[in-house]
Amino acid sequence: MIGGKLFFTFAVILLFQYAACDHWSYPDRNSTNVSFPLWGGLCDVGNRQSPIDLSISGALKGNFPDIDYRNYDKPLTSPSLVNNGHTVKLTKFDVEMTMTGGPLNDKFIVEELHLHWWSEHTIDKIRYPMEAHIVHRNTRYSNISEAAAHKDGIAVVGVLFHASNQPNVGIGKIVENIEFINSADDIDKAVTIEQKLNLRELFPRLSGGYLSYPGSLTTPSCAESVTWLVLLDTFPVTLDQVNKFKGVETYGGKKLSDNYRDLQRKNNRPVLVVHQDSSSAPAPINMSAMSLFGSIVVIYISKFLQ
Ligand SMILES: *[C@@H]1O[C@H](CO)[C@@H](O)[C@H](O)[C@H]1NC(C)=O
Ligand SMILES: *[C@@H]1O[C@H](CO)[C@@H](O)[C@H](O)[C@H]1NC(C)=O
Ligand SMILES: *[C@@H]1O[C@H](CO)[C@@H](O)[C@H](O)[C@H]1NC(C)=O
Ligand SMILES: *[C@@H]1O[C@H](CO)[C@@H](O)[C@H](O)[C@H]1NC(C)=O
Ligand SMILES: [Zn+2]
Numbered sequence: 001m002i003g004g005k006l007f008f009t010f011a012v013i014l015l016f017q018y019a020a021c022d023h024w025s026y027p028d029r030n031s032t033n034v035s036f037p038l039w040g041g042l043c044d045v046g047n048r049q050s051p052i053d054l055s056i057s058g059a060l061k062g063n064f065p066d067i068d069y070r071n072y073d074k075p076l077t078s079p080s081l082v083n084n085g086h087t088v089k090l091t092k093f094d095v096e097m098t099m100t101g102g103p104l105n106d107k108f109i110v111e112e113l114h115l116h117w118w119s120e121h122t123i124d125k126i127r128y129p130m131e132a133h134i135v136h137r138n139t140r141y142s143n144i145s146e147a148a149a150h151k152d153g154i155a156v157v158g159v160l161f162h163a164s165n166q167p168n169v170g171i172g173k174i175v176e177n178i179e180f181i182n183s184a185d186d187i188d189k190a191v192t193i194e195q196k197l198n199l200r201e202l203f204p205r206l207s208g209g210y211l212s213y214p215g216s217l218t219t220p221s222c223a224e225s226v227t228w229l230v231l232l233d234t235f236p237v238t239l240d241q242v243n244k245f246k247g248v249e250t251y252g253g254k255k256l257s258d259n260y261r262d263l264q265r266k267n268n269r270p271v272l273v274v275h276q277d278s279s280s281a282p283a284p285i286n287m288s289a290m291s292l293f294g295s296i297v298v299i300y301i302s303k304f305l306q
Helices: 002-022 144-148 169-175 239-245 292-305
Strands: 068-070 080-083 088-091 098-100 108-117 130-138 154-163 210-215 226-237 272-274
Touching: 108 239, 130 144, 144 154, 154 239, 169 239, 226 239
Parallel strands: 154 226
Antiparallel strands: 068 098, 080 088, 088 108, 098 108, 108 130, 130 154, 210 226, 210 272
């Protein structure tokens, strides 16, 4: 009987912790004078937390072999799209997408891709309208939770999107499915994307340079196990596309109007800038395709948000 009672108490504590950790939230930035909530654990006391502001001129030059991205352009058959109450994420990839090289000592495999509306990282203090995180697990570890327990367990490629009048094809395919997952009743209910999609449709070029630094997950548990690779290239998205995400609901039917974490202390961590000379002659950024209006809006709003 005592064992039963103990077990019951234990189960209640576990349930409570589960519920508590699942219901962390972003601050309501519409209200004035709100401070960023404490998320607990390493999120509050860690010393290599993410995101941070990345200064290109303040970064040290890194020299590494080119990163070898494999299969990112292969079409995915019916990946899952989920609203988990904090982000919209793509999972269940039937193609093994891997990355080696650069500052990485091991082979890393893609586990999921999710989005933040308003970027989490800023580059030279500029906050972009959207950031994608392609979360990779070190293949040395058997699953993502085990990987999160090691400082070399996870590599995240961060991709920033700039406002343009040119829609993003990959994000467009996610937007076409967003109505099936945007209500609070849909939280954690995955839908299958029927359109043919490959990750390169979100970011047509991966071979350019990147900024790299040691950091953490930007959501609880904030595990300090992430090698960050934030691409120097940014890719177009329309503000109409971004606004579709601002209608996604979180717990209690509240709109997830943004989902970026505040900038964290850098604590003297070195940030490396790596310029890659890819043999596959990279296309220069087409400035005429980027609307001047969009860029002004981004710069203006990002100043406002600092
Ligand atoms: C904002 O919040 C802080 C701490 O909660 C408080 O000390 C300060 O007076 C507040 N300012 C305004 C303008 O409400
Ligand atoms: C992850 O891997 C570890 C070590 O192999 C194992 O103990 C644990 O049960 C796994 N967790 C999940 C969620 O599969
Ligand atoms: C924040 O304000 C914007 C613009 O006024 C509005 O569209 C949005 O729904 C608000 N978000 C929340 C969470 O209240
Ligand atoms: C640049 O973008 C414009 C507008 O989308 C397009 O008409 C033009 O062909 C593009 N130029 C190149 C070199 O891709
Ligand atoms: Zn993220």
